[in-house]
Amino acid sequence: MRQYSPDLTPPWKKPKPVAEVPAEPGLVVEEAGTGFCGAVIRCEAGTVTLEDRFGKHRVFPMEPRGFLLEGRVVTLVRPTGGAPLRPARTASGSVAVPGARARVARAGRIYVEGRHDAELVEKVWGDDLRIEGVVVEYLEGVDDLPSIVAEFAPGPDARLGVLVDHLVPGTKEWRIAQEVTSEHALVVGHPYIDIWEAVKPSSLGIEAWPRVPHGQDWKTGVCRALGWPSENTGAVWQAILKRVGSYKDLEPELLGRVEELIDFVTAPE
DSSP states (O other), rough: OOOSOOOOOGGSOOOOOEEEOOOTTTTTEEEETTTTEEEEEEEEEEEEEEEEEEOEEEEEEEEEOOOEETTEEEEEOOOOSSOOOSSSSTTSSSSSSSOOOOOOOOOOOOOOHHHHHHHHHHHHHOOOOOOOTTTEESSSSTTTTTHHHHHHOOOOTOEEEEEEOOOOSHHHHHHHHTTOOOOOOOEEOOOOGGGGGGGGGGHOOSSSSOOOOOSSHHHHHOOOHTTTTTHHHHHHHHHHHHHHGGGBBBBBHHHHHHHHHOOOOOOOO
């Protein structure tokens, strides 16, 4: 008596096997049913969490043939091995590139007003800047910005981006920025008196940044109003900086301007 396989599906109708891909953090895939595309940020209990480029999260079951990777149907599986998981995103929200080497520095630069500005940009965008080969330097003020730009001599292969504090129409900073006319230099800014204000109050456990009377040193006035030690604003800043973990701790008015500068400096001619 012949033995028959219980599977009576003709061979030509059986689905072809697809690759099984570990759902490692940072892997960018598309969910086949909905078309939602994002990077893997979590994998647990038979599900995977994706984050799209707008920061939206969706959780999907890891079903066979459930995802597309570079246009190919794949089955996501839980990663194996004891190696520590790398972060799916950099502090700026970009997809992390494990093992990427820093690029040789470009001729182009990004200038910021002071040391605190430079430290904050490094804290959040440092990984991105190293991959792009962009160096950030600080100016200690913008009073001499036109002559500084002229000395730098920006050109097609050496673009210059400048981030200015308190760049509001009618202010001294605004008038100085208007004097920079090179097409290879971009001056942008945020509305805050000091870069401290670009850190969200909620990230520091305060309701709001206090108002400081005109003519009074802003940092000193803030520290006194909040009961922080006003005699060492440098130490206060370091405490603030420690509370900044990613772009989520910063105000959008700063985020957009820094991203704009990075795009400008790295844009191909």
